[in-house]
Amino acid sequence: MDREPPNAVTEPDSTATATAESVDEASATGSACIRARGVGKRYTTRSGEVEALTDVDLTIQDQEFFCLLGPSGCGKSTFLRILSGLVSEYTGEIEISAARADGGSVTNMVFQEHGIFPWKTVLDNVAFGLKMDGVGKQQRYERARAYLEKVDLAEFADAYPHQLSGGMKQRVAIARAFTNDPEILLMDEPFGVLDAQTKRNLQTELLSLWSETKKTVVYVTHDIEEAITLGDRLAVMTARPGGVKAVLDIDLPRPRTRGAIPTDEFTTLRERVWELLSDEVQQSVER
Amino acid sequence: MSQSHRRQHTVGRRLGYHLAPILAVLLCWEVLARLAVLNPTFFPPPSVVAGVTARLLVEGPLLYHTWVSLRRILLAFVVGATSGVAVGLWMGWSRPVRLLVNPYVSLFYPIPKIALVPIMFTLLGVTETVRVLAMSIAIFLLVAVNTMGGVQQIDDAYIDAALDNGAGTLALYRDVLIPGSLSEVFAGLSLGLGVGFNLIVVIEMLAAESGLGYLIWRSWRLFTLQRMYAALVMISLLGIVFIYGVDALGDRLTFWEAE
Ligand SMILES: Nc1ncnc2c1ncn2[C@@H]1O[C@H](COP(=O)(O)OP(=O)(O)O)[C@@H](O)[C@H]1O
Ligand SMILES: [Mg+2]
Numbered sequence: 001m002d003r004e005p006p007n008a009v010t011e012p013d014s015t016a017t018a019t020a021e022s023v024d025e026a027s028a029t030g031s032a033c034i035r036a037r038g039v040g041k042r043y044t045t046r047s048g049e050v051e052a053l054t055d056v057d058l059t060i061q062d063q064e065f066f067c068l069l070g071p072s073g074c075g076k077s078t079f080l081r082i083l084s085g086l087v088s089e090y091t092g093e094i095e096i097s098a099a100r101a102d103g104g105s106v107t108n109m110v111f112q113e114h115g116i117f118p119w120k121t122v123l124d125n126v127a128f129g130l131k132m133d134g135v136g137k138q139q140r141y142e143r144a145r146a147y148l149e150k151v152d153l154a155e156f157a158d159a160y161p162h163q164l165s166g167g168m169k170q171r172v173a174i175a176r177a178f179t180n181d182p183e184i185l186l187m188d189e190p191f192g193v194l195d196a197q198t199k200r201n202l203q204t205e206l207l208s209l210w211s212e213t214k215k216t217v218v219y220v221t222h223d224i225e226e227a228i229t230l231g232d233r234l235a236v237m238t239a240r241p242g243g244v245k246a247v248l249d250i251d252l253p254r255p256r257t258r259g260a261i262p263t264d265e266f267t268t269l270r271e272r273v274w275e276l277l278s279d280e281v282q283q284s285v286e287r
Numbered sequence: 288m289s290q291s292h293r294r295q296h297t298v299g300r301r302l303g304y305h306l307a308p309i310l311a312v313l314l315c316w317e318v319l320a321r322l323a324v325l326n327p328t329f330f331p332p333p334s335v336v337a338g339v340t341a342r343l344l345v346e347g348p349l350l351y352h353t354w355v356s357l358r359r360i361l362l363a364f365v366v367g368a369t370s371g372v373a374v375g376l377w378m379g380w381s382r383p384v385r386l387l388v389n390p391y392v393s394l395f396y397p398i399p400k401i402a403l404v405p406i407m408f409t410l411l412g413v414t415e416t417v418r419v420l421a422m423s424i425a426i427f428l429l430v431a432v433n434t435m436g437g438v439q440q441i442d443d444a445y446i447d448a449a450l451d452n453g454a455g456t457l458a459l460y461r462d463v464l465i466p467g468s469l470s471e472v473f474a475g476l477s478l479g480l481g482v483g484f485n486l487i488v489v490i491e492m493l494a495a496e497s498g499l500g501y502l503i504w505r506s507w508r509l510f511t512l513q514r515m516y517a518a519l520v521m522i523s524l525l526g527i528v529f530i531y532g533v534d535a536l537g538d539r540l541t542f543w544e545a546e
Contacts (some may be wrong), residue, residue: 118543
């Protein structure tokens with residue numbers, strides 16, 4: 001985590017920000033990490049053109065947990081894929097100011113399903129990104145094991161994914177992402193298919209990993225409560241073609257463990273987001 | 288582990304399913320031939336065939352002909368399978384390559400390969416190379432088509448995950464495309480071997496002076512039927528060992544698909 005200090009030093013109030021920050025809680029430092037300007041994307045398919053995104057303007061702060069909420073098919077995945085570089089043809093501008101000294105990838109994705117390889121052991125899956133970056137076997141296994149420990153899968157290092165439950169597989173995916181140590185984590189409905197209890201456990205684990213490592217997270221979900229539980233801010237997207245309808249601050253105290261979230265504020269926020277979202281969901285259903 | 292246990296169990300059971308009817312037929316045959324319901328001149332009882340086979344292996348030409356056939360099929364298999372896997376992977380991954388190569392593959396794929404053998408002999412002469420080549424082309428086509436399909440059915444999510452984690456072309460093939468298509472590759476190899484065994488027998492019957500197909504045909508012509516049956520036993524054994532061997536190896540290597 002050696003982010004370049006020069007920027008922060010020349011910032012006049014950088015010391016003030018640093019002292020104001022609580023020690024055990026990660027939060028945004030206030031400098032832009034991702035800037036999207038007028039981003040649009042059209043897919044050309046056999047049955048014609050599909051406009052997936054139009055005119056997306058977003059600024060995501062350094063070390064922020066940013067949630068992207070929208071009806072299904074509104075282009076959330078497309079946006080993440082553009083950020084990750086998997087989709088390279090789009091209009092508009094994306095500016096990512098994070099950089100890595102070791103030449104590794106700045107972003108890393110956690111996919112909803114199937115992101116981990118069934119033909120590799122849990123350990124090899126977690127160490128895969130490091131292998132691709134040319135990290136030696138011993139070193140990459142060491143780092144992978146450290147994160148397997150953190151997600152409680154140490155004893156499954158030599159198991160294969162088909163021997164794990166859905167929740168455990170997603171833990172593997174998360175361990176891989178953190179092992180890669182990217183500046184930005186892109187998470188595409190990572191807990192979307194899990195049952196409520198597993199989901200809650202994994203959310204808690206994710207938040208604790210995030211506050212340890214202070215990474216910027218862009219988290220896609222269609223679950224309002226999840227977005228409010230996890231995020232520093234959330235953006236509500238419009239129905240396809242997706243754009244940003246509104247961006248809200250989630251001023252809830254952290255750590256957001258179960259029971260620690262003030263119920264009234266949570267409910268108010270949920271109602272507000274629901275209102276913003278319901279029109280869009282309606283539209284995407286009617287289509 | 289319990290995983291491999293279950294696998295051995297299924298392989299054992301599958302072998303049982305295949306073996307039981309064979310044993311039943313052999314037993315009936317034995318009894319009917321002994322009772323002279325079947326004419327033992329045409330249908331010597333299996334026990335006699337077994338004895339003749341053993342004797343011919345030791346002191347007769349059977350071992351030599353078996354070796355000749357085995358060498359042909361192995362050569363053809365190695366050439367056809369390696370080229371088929373390589374071209375199939377490439378076609379599966381690269382759209383331009385697929386568009387370029389697939390029309391030719393699709394043209395030859397449905398043609399009964401045996402019908403092309405005389406053309407090849409005409410073009411290139413009746414040589415050992417052509418016999419092997421004819422077989423390897425048949426194996427190549429089956430393996431290439433299956434491998435291509437295998438690559439195309441790989442879930443995009445695996446490919447995305449690999450690319451997102453920084454995989455280059457080599458790593459993509461090694462860590463995703465090959466393991467992801469492995470069960471189809473093995474299905475292709477198994478089919479290819481099946482076709483290969485058919486072809487070797489026919490080619491040896493028609494255009495060879497050695498090999499088990501030659502021995503079967505010649506024994507029939509000379510009415511040395513016991514010898515014919517002995518050759519039949521050997522080619523069947525080879526077929527069983529190789530085809531089920533490849534199947535079992537494929538199952539073992541793609542253990543994650545066992546569920
Ligand atoms: N590779 C693709 N080719 C063609 N259309 C696509 C492709 N990927 C996504 N789309 C279309 O773009 C729209 C947005 O998709 P996506 O980004 O997956 O939405 P979301 O993740 O919000 O559900 C959908 O209508 C989808 O069908
Ligand atoms: Mg999506």
